[in-house]
Amino acid sequence: MSEQEPGIVLSAEQKRRRRARSIALGVTLGALVLLVYIVTIVKLGPGVLNRPL
Amino acid sequence: MSLVTDSAKLAGPIRADAARAEPSMAGVGDYLALLKPRVMSLVVFTALVGMMVAPGQVHPVIGFTALLCIAVGAGASGALNMWYDADIDAIMERTADRPVPAGRIAPGEALAFGVTLSVGSVAMLGLMVNLLAAGLLAFTIFFYAVVYTMWLKRSTPQNIVIGGAAGAFPPMIGWAAATGGIGIESIVLFLIIFFWTPPHFWALSLYKSEEYARAGVPMLPVVAGAAETRRQILIYSLVLAPVGAAPWLLGYAGLAYGAISVVGGALMIALALRLKRTPSEQTAKHLFAFSILYLFVLFAVLLVEQIT
Structure with a gap:
């Protein structure tokens, strides 16, 4: 039985760029969550606490 | 029109073919x-x-x-x-x-x-x-x-x-x-940019017409010639000048805006006239550069007048 082929091996530069893309995407998604949270508070105001328990 | 078909069709002549086969080298800056x-x-x-x-x-x-x-x-x-x-x-x-x-x-x-x-x-x-x-x-x-x-x-x-x-x-x-909503004031702002675009881009395309011709883009200088383009630039500049002053004429911009828009509009017309009378790459570049300044200053003055 032959050894499994290694497939695509990323170079150091490709790994560095992939990491940068992943960080940028993570930061963007985090900022989006924060934005939705803040806009929700702004639009609802005190009404955000006014809900049936 | 199929997006998938077009995408596949476009991939042919460009080097992006290579990028598809290889792991992505795209940096954040590319996006x-x-x-x-x-x-x-x-x-x-x-x-x-x-x-x-x-x-x-x-x-x-x-x-x-x-x-x-x-x-x-x-x-x-x-x-x-x-x-x-x-x-x-x-x-x-x-x-x-x-x-x-x-x-x-x-x-x-x-x-x-x-x-x-x-x-x-x-x-x-x-x-x-x-x-x-x-x-x-x-x-x-x-x-x-x-x-x-x-x-x-x-x-x-x-x-x-x-x-x-x-x-x-x-x-x-x-x-x-x-x-x-939509107000007459916002429609006027729309019209300012709408009538500003042709003289702005045609001034650029006058000295980039060879590139547009090579790429097969039918820009006005490529299709109708430089002289007709310069004539159209002047016509659009003549329309743009009064439209640029309209926020002041309609009363929602102040005197500073009125003075700057009238002077700026007159300079646009003067540069378009100079381009028509003495055609050169330099006169086209002057109009192109001034058009950017003109639009920026008009909107900046509107903003400053609102803030102050």
Whole structure:
């Protein structure tokens, strides 16, 4: 039985760029969550606490 | 028109083929470049002015969110434009190093990026600000990506005249975000950018006409000749000058705006006349550079008058 082929091996530069893309995407998604949270508070105001328990 | 078919068709002549076979080498900067940040900055600025000139108060967070959505929507239409135009971008020196023709981002990635951001920005604007602003943003993206990029740009020398509407919508979107409606004031801001676009772009295309001809883009100087282009630049400048002064004439801009718009409009006409009488690359470049300053100063004065 032959050894499994290694497939695509990323170079150091490709790994560095992939990491940068992943960080940028993570930061963007985090900022989006924060934005939705803040806009929700702004639009609802005190009404955000006014809900049936 | 099938997006998939077009994407596959476009992938042929450009180096992006290589990028598809290899793991992506795209950096974060390449994705930012897809958003056309320089165009985006002008869009944000004019949208901000539309929002500030509008009557009433906008909550700063809602205003910021609206501008962010408009910026991302504008960027998304830029990405869709770069996806579709990769074949002609590869031919022109000015655009050959863009991420798609240079092979750093695959066409399909640019398409997915543009579509995702388009849908996301319109949905966020609709949910967080109002539906009219979202509708206008959606129409602007559609107009730029489909009407201008896919249809007009390669088929008529009037491409940038009609397509210029896409660049003219942002102040209307800003106004709509602030008021939930459309006013005569926001239509005038639209008209200023609409009539500014032809003299601005035709001045550029006069000294880039060889590149446009090589890429097969029927810009006015390529199809009708430089003399006709200079004549049309003058006609549009003559229309632009009074439209530029309209916010003052209609009473929603102050005396400072009135004086600057009248002087600026007269200078636009003077530079267009000089270009017509003494045609040269230098006179075309002067008009192109001044047109940017003219539009920026008009909107900046409107903004300053609102703040002070």
